[in-house]
Amino acid sequence: MVTIQDVAKAAGVSAMTVSHVINDHPHVKRETRERVLRAIADLDYRVNVAARNLRTGRTGTIGLAVAEIDRPYYGQLAAAIIAAAARHDLKVAIEQTGASREGELDALALSRNRLYDGLILSTVGLGPADTDLLKVDYPMVILGERIFDGPVDHVAMPNVEGARAATAHLIERGCRRIALVEGRLGDEVDVSSLRFDGYREALEEAGIPLDPRLLIHIEAFTMEEGAAAARRLSDSGAEVDGVFCVTDTVAIGVLRGFADRGVRVPQDVKVIGFDNIAEGAYTVPSLSSIDPDHSLMASTAVRFLVGRVAEKGKKRPVAREFISRFTVVARESTGG
Amino acid sequence: MVTIQDVAKAAGVSAMTVSHVINDHPHVKRETRERVLRAIADLDYRVNVAARNLRTGRTGTIGLAVAEIDRPYYGQLAAAIIAAAARHDLKVAIEQTGASREGELDALALSRNRLYDGLILSTVGLGPADTDLLKVDYPMVILGERIFDGPVDHVAMPNVEGARAATAHLIERGCRRIALVEGRLGDEVDVSSLRFDGYREALEEAGIPLDPRLLIHIEAFTMEEGAAAARRLSDSGAEVDGVFCVTDTVAIGVLRGFADRGVRVPQDVKVIGFDNIAEGAYTVPSLSSIDPDHSLMASTAVRFLVGRVAEKGKKRPVAREFISRFTVVARESTGG
DNA sequence: TTGTACGCGTTATCAC
DNA sequence: GTGATAACGCGTACAA
Numbered sequence: 001m002v003t004i005q006d007v008a009k010a011a012g013v014s015a016m017t018v019s020h021v022i023n024d025h026p027h028v029k030r031e032t033r034e035r036v037l038r039a040i041a042d043l044d045y046r047v048n049v050a051a052r053n054l055r056t057g058r059t060g061t062i063g064l065a066v067a068e069i070d071r072p073y074y075g076q077l078a079a080a081i082i083a084a085a086a087r088h089d090l091k092v093a094i095e096q097t098g099a100s101r102e103g104e105l106d107a108l109a110l111s112r113n114r115l116y117d118g119l120i121l122s123t124v125g126l127g128p129a130d131t132d133l134l135k136v137d138y139p140m141v142i143l144g145e146r147i148f149d150g151p152v153d154h155v156a157m158p159n160v161e162g163a164r165a166a167t168a169h170l171i172e173r174g175c176r177r178i179a180l181v182e183g184r185l186g187d188e189v190d191v192s193s194l195r196f197d198g199y200r201e202a203l204e205e206a207g208i209p210l211d212p213r214l215l216i217h218i219e220a221f222t223m224e225e226g227a228a229a230a231r232r233l234s235d236s237g238a239e240v241d242g243v244f245c246v247t248d249t250v251a252i253g254v255l256r257g258f259a260d261r262g263v264r265v266p267q268d269v270k271v272i273g274f275d276n277i278a279e280g281a282y283t284v285p286s287l288s289s290i291d292p293d294h295s296l297m298a299s300t301a302v303r304f305l306v307g308r309v310a311e312k313g314k315k316r317p318v319a320r321e322f323i324s325r326f327t328v329v330a331r332e333s334t335g336g
Numbered sequence: 337m338v339t340i341q342d343v344a345k346a347a348g349v350s351a352m353t354v355s356h357v358i359n360d361h362p363h364v365k366r367e368t369r370e371r372v373l374r375a376i377a378d379l380d381y382r383v384n385v386a387a388r389n390l391r392t393g394r395t396g397t398i399g400l401a402v403a404e405i406d407r408p409y410y411g412q413l414a415a416a417i418i419a420a421a422a423r424h425d426l427k428v429a430i431e432q433t434g435a436s437r438e439g440e441l442d443a444l445a446l447s448r449n450r451l452y453d454g455l456i457l458s459t460v461g462l463g464p465a466d467t468d469l470l471k472v473d474y475p476m477v478i479l480g481e482r483i484f485d486g487p488v489d490h491v492a493m494p495n496v497e498g499a500r501a502a503t504a505h506l507i508e509r510g511c512r513r514i515a516l517v518e519g520r521l522g523d524e525v526d527v528s529s530l531r532f533d534g535y536r537e538a539l540e541e542a543g544i545p546l547d548p549r550l551l552i553h554i555e556a557f558t559m560e561e562g563a564a565a566a567r568r569l570s571d572s573g574a575e576v577d578g579v580f581c582v583t584d585t586v587a588i589g590v591l592r593g594f595a596d597r598g599v600r601v602p603q604d605v606k607v608i609g610f611d612n613i614a615e616g617a618y619t620v621p622s623l624s625s626i627d628p629d630h631s632l633m634a635s636t637a638v639r640f641l642v643g644r645v646a647e648k649g650k651k652r653p654v655a656r657e658f659i660s661r662f663t664v665v666a667r668e669s670t671g672g
Numbered sequence: 673t674t675g676t677a678c679g680c681g682t683t684a685t686c687a688c
Numbered sequence: 689g690t691g692a693t694a695a696c697g698c699g700t701a702c703a704a
């Protein structure tokens with residue numbers, strides 16, 4: 001294995017100078033630099049990242065913990081984060097938490113083990129009760145809800161506002177009997193409960209009473225659960241002319257479930273989701289949604305994290321918070 | 337920062353003994369072990385992975401280079417690989433190549449920089465002409481085609497056989513004018529050309545002449561290109577009663593494109609894809625496909641790679657090769 | 673502008 | 689069963 005010493009010897013300089021050349025330090029005569037570069041090329045020298053990491057205390061890798069990378073929402077988020085991290089010369093290692101509390105705690109532990117310079121954690125299972133666990137001594141950014149008070153940076157979606165806009169959009173299109181497909185796991189504040197709040201507010205504003213029979217509970221935000229929910233809703237005989245789904249993935253399942261029952265979208269029922277995943281533009285009918293600008297969220301999360309990494313060791317200042325903006329994307333599922 | 341020395345001091349032993357305890361070596365008296373463990377807990381000691389990496393020459397992380405993690409196929413593959421790697425205590429860092437030759441070369445370079453213990457490379461842009469570039473001196477497994485002769489392990493899909501089965505499935509369902517939506521980028525052997533071979537073979541076996549007007553070329557394997565292809569096909573007025581799409585993602589776009597033109601699937605045209613991505617079960621109509629058993633491919637790729645990592649430094653034996661099996665998944669898009 | 677000396681935290685070797 | 693010592697390869701004071 002060719003080391004920096006070998007290069008130094010070949011170039012007739014000290015390892016120090018080689019290091020300067022590698023790290024683009026000034027104060028190296030051009031001639032010397034060129035000689036070193038030639039030696040590097042000749043010997044096919046590569047820096048040993050492990051040694052550099054040990055010395056600098058950085059790994060050049062950040063962790064990204066998401067529920068499951070094979071769900072479109074997380075895949076698209078991960079792609080955006082990887083791209084944003086690359087602009088800071090950072091690599092991204094992906095952890096899958098399986099949407100469980102334990103999985104998220106595992107991810108926290110990994111960074112504590114100094115595998116990563118920092119962690120971007122997409123929370124699903126952790127709730128306000130776990131605030132203490134988030135008081136970690138390494139850079140972290142929570143990608144999710146504004147439900148934590150601790151000194152932790154947040155990048156969140158406009159859940160309440162977006163859900164209100166989605167519901168209002170259905171109302172504008174003439175819906176009056178609007179179901180909500182949601183999945184609150186307990187009494188805690190989570191994505192589902194925040195989006196429920198927006199749904200409730202929009203109904204109130206329009207003077208439409210909230211009918212508990214139109215709240216369809218699902219156990220996971222999957223297409224499968226969405227399809228089952230739509231079938232249940234249809235089979236129940238409940239009058240429904242609109243459905244707001246807690247995520248697009250669920251909405252795609254809902255579209256499928258309605259198709260199974262011969263319910264026409266948007267003629268019989270209008271459907272809207274949340275996230276604006278890429279697939280929504282290609283379903284039949286295409287899916288209306290709320291677009292929370294994932295790439296803005298991703299770049300902000302990375303920016304926050306990079307900032308924390310840079311100021312590592314300093315006293316922890318107040319937590320930063322960023323709520324993304326959103327737009328309503330009207331497609332065929334709500335009448336175009 | 338608390339080091340192994342601190343623990344050693346606190347436990348009244350040497351650092352070596354602490355190391356033995358950490359790494360589960362035998363030959364440590366139980367009493368000593370317990371004292372050490374208590375010290376570790378008391379001090380909240382964490383091993384410094386960077387130092388361990390430097391010493392052992394391993395990073396505990398493998399690279400996975402895919403075109404774009406936000407495409408369902410790669411997302412689902414990545415999830416399977418992360419799960420398989422976890423069973424070997426390995427982390428996975430994801431590189432996005434953007435489906436380009438340069439991106440794939442960059443990924444090769446990163447591993448050469450010893451960032452990873454090994455690399456699983458999903459090739460799209462590299463062709464047989466690049467065989468030399470794949471003669472790298474670190475563990476690597478190619479996830480893709482059997483198009484490389486070099487001493488590199490392969491895990492491939494049954495492209496020709498699967499495509500033949502897909503086409504034969506359409507023929508069985510009564511199709512005679514079968515279009516192929518494909519995207520060969522040049523004269524090289526790639527996914528598209530292999531699946532074309534299978535398509536051609538199936539037509540031959542059924543005595544159906546190949547009509548070049550039914551070969552629809554696309555520039556990328558995306559939903560967008562698929563939708564455009566279906567619209568072109570429909571607008572061309574060509575008689576078509578079946579379409580085999582080179583991937584499911586493209587097929588989902590094709591379904592959408594046909595919907596745009598009022599072409600009914602499967603009544604007017606039957607459609608089948610390749611990959612059996614999860615979304616295919618929830619499209620309307622649901623998508624028939626070829627399932628190449630991704631999880632088997634993923635676990636095999638990781639197994640190959642782990643084997644190479646273990647035998648690192650030894651002479652390079654012959655390349656291993658694994659061709660996955662497949663099943664035909666018949667859904668609504670071909671008549672159920 | 674370049675070189676020397678040393679430390680980063682861990683583990684392998686080998687002795688006891 | 690336990691410990692002393694020497695690497696692993698790089699970066700950084702500090703000296704020259």
